[in-house]
Amino acid sequence: MTAAFTLPASITPERHLEVVALGGGHGLAASLTALRHISDAVTAVVTVADDGGSSGRLREDFSVLPPGDLRMALTALCDDSDWGHMWSAVLQHRFDGDGDLGGHALGNLLIVSLWQLIDDPVAGLDLVGRLLQARGRVLPMSAVPLELMAQVRGVDPADPEDRSTVVGQVEIARTTGVVESIAVLPHDPPARPEAVEAVRGADAVILGPGSWFTSVLTHLLVPELRQALVETDAHRILTLNLEMSTDETQGFSAVEHIERLRSTAPELHVETVLADPSVVDDREGLERACASIGAELALYEVAQPGRPGQHDALRLGAAYRDILELPRRSRGSRER
Template identity: 45%
Template sequence: MTDTSLISVASLGGGHGLYQTLKAVRLAGPANLTAIVTVADDGGSSGRLRRELNQIPPGDLRMALAALADDADTPQMWAQLLQHRFGGTGALAGHAVGNLLLAGLTELLGSEQQALDTVTSLTNSAGRVLPMALEPLEIEADVSGLADDPRVMNTVRGQVAVATTPGTVRRVRLIPERPRANPAAVEALRKADLITLGPGSWFSSVIPHLLVPELVEAINDSSAMVVVVLNLSAEAGETSGFNNERHLHMLFQHRSDLRIDRVLVDETVLGSDTDRRYLERAAANLGAGVVYADLRAQGESGELLDIHDPEKLSAALKRVYRGS
């Protein structure tokens, strides 16, 4: 790239992983920032609203809105309000304010996207939030280790069930299969200078984007630099026991034609040169190089945490994009 100014960024994911990425990317100050968010959640407040109102589950979308809310004049007010959950034991117990706000605006305006754009305007957001598809989706997984014979595959259905399975997830699918992408998400990917994928729950927040054909086609057709941000550790449940290399193998297994330019990994994750060689070989299968950087947040006592530090991640993404 001859021009190293970061104009447009599209970040794909969901949940806490996407939240941290968006906090990092907004620090880089792009002119346009778009969050492209999974829509398969079926648990908690999101699951209840999905079932009762037949709407796209709002939870991951709400978290993205909270990450991008501008609280310069009222520190953290919008972010805290969107994330606030009602207590007690009544009908509202467990619901997040942001989920209810999105559900109400969707009924009022007749469109989930209009509801999201309205909250974006209310919060003077640093970017736009787009569902990856305009219909609620379900995740179905092939899981081993649930039967006495480890070779037997069982089918597990639902985002919560997949995320918490005690077995080993081998492959995931979306229902309906090959869903139509949100056209606005396709457009954002095609126009992006930088596209990020991950970190996050690998099978329920990251890989689902690769199961929407139009999204992968848009990524591959774009001139953007595509960066996969790896998790700091395996998650209990769906990726228990996975190393970094296996995370990349799962991307390749689900969409071997995905174009990736760089894999960004915390420099403390891999303990040996051999581990690095294995990771670099897995990245090469996807056409990518590996970049190591200090990405972990630190606790008050200086201990390293299993969460990305937004300032460190922002600086690393800028260095990767500029090729320095």
């Protein structure tokens, strides 16, 4: 079914729509920026497996959750005012040079400082949110920092079928092999109860976009959070990336992204898979893959014009709004 899609100049938020977005990094920031246009009650549930850059250094030095993805989520939810924009820029400011502060984002230092003063990661993040006048809440997905392990095929070009274990988010993201599966240490990490409660009580849950293995699928490796995602009454939307073949997903199609999710959590069903038409090379095959996880396919142009790898916040927000307003049992595969 094909229907006209008109991009609104603005979107009026639904104040009583409880939306939870799961992910990490730039992908989660894109969905949060879009969701601010449709809801004043957005909760971000953020991966805590980063081991590189400023986050990795602070994680190692102070035995804390890596703050970088949490910081990015907070700035994505900042109030659309001079105050919010200024504090967003302050949190994102990164120090230059080779000294002890070189490479650190000021927001990471602020978050870790609050954690040392308060000794409660969620309370510290809530305080930063109040400072930013954030239109939503940011929660870590786990109570402890996680270490990622991936089974990777073909790291050695001389033996393309050889499989090896690659450890750490940074190493997985830049592997030259093909990532086949992901795991975490500890194997059964505790979820933050606030994150579990948010998922169970949501009207809508958004999974993706983002680095498929290290930002999206990691949420399915926290048992309590995974169970909440399976059992929630929320409308679950899986958002596919605008670029299929990345360092983590070399040569992957849209269908293979869904297959990896299904193999990671076969009991998880979603209601809608949202994809930009530009990533669909086999629509019938993609619709079958969507059906295998209980979903219907919704095609929307959500990229920025002239910047095919970047989401347009208004387009993505309008797509989410449209999907969530469709009757639950009569959507069908639609193209906008």
